[in-house]
Ligand SMILES: Nc1ncnc2c1ncn2[C@@H]1O[C@H](COP(=O)(O)OP(=O)(O)OP(=O)(O)O)[C@@H](O)[C@H]1O
């Protein structure tokens with residue numbers, strides 16, 4: 001059994017190797033991951049201006065209007081009742097994003113099928129808000145899609161921010177459905193992002209990882225975004 005430290009070392013080497021490695025591709029898919037309010041949309045906004053980049057924002061507007069139903073609001077108001085319906089629709093809309101053909105050399109997705117499963121579904125189940133049978137159905141559905149469809153990503157960018165920082169930004173951004181999001185929810189989502197992306201406790205990384213400390217204020221963050229741009233574009237032939 002390889003220890004977590006050893007795994008992390010190998011993982012870092014793999015990331016380093018891939019990020020700095022000689023192999024390049026003519027087009028890549030990047031998944032931008034992070035807690036609620038960590039700054040993903042801000043990161044994507046920065047990259048939108050580059051001609052090589054096509055940005056796929058999280059399909060929140062679809063979730064807020066499924067033939068007139070605001071499924072995001074339903075989930076936040078009564079997760080036990082609506083999480084299977086909501087996560088099923090998240091899974092469909094994320095699969096659409098993965099499958100969308102690239103119009104440019106860099107396709108940047110806000111979140112992915114992977115964080116929906118490994119962070120949000122896992123959080124609902126572990127928090128007792130999702131019955132075992134719903135968890136099993138979603139896991140089978142997720143397994144089928146990721147086995148039978150090309151949902152690959154070439155790089156994961158993790159905007160790593162403390163839950164407290166995320167909470168203050170959620171208030172700032174003031175999305176109606178999120179105003180009741182408790183700190184405990186942000187903390188458990190943060191722990192699941194760390195479990196998956198940093199420690200690889202239960203779920204494997206589907207691609208090399210680039211971590212950005214997103215606690216910094218916006219002025220310092222643009223310098224980090226610029227550094228990330230160099231590393232991402234270096235993957236392009
Ligand atoms: N580094 C930063 N410093 C200060 N404010 C920030 C920073 N990054 C983002 N913000 C602000 O915090 C709020 C949330 O940021 P953003 O929408 O990018 O987060 P997000 O990760 O996309 O959230 P969600 O997961 O809910 O979509 C926005 O109002 C944004 O302007």
Ligand SMILES: Nc1nc(=O)c2ncn([C@H]3C[C@H](O)[C@@H](CO)O3)c2[nH]1
Pocket residue numbers: 036058060072075087090111115116117120121178
């Ligand atoms: N339950 C749940 N499952 C998901 O897969 C998921 N993906 C995003 N979100 C929530 C977080 C923000 O409020 C808002 C925008 O990111 O939507 C999710 N909520």
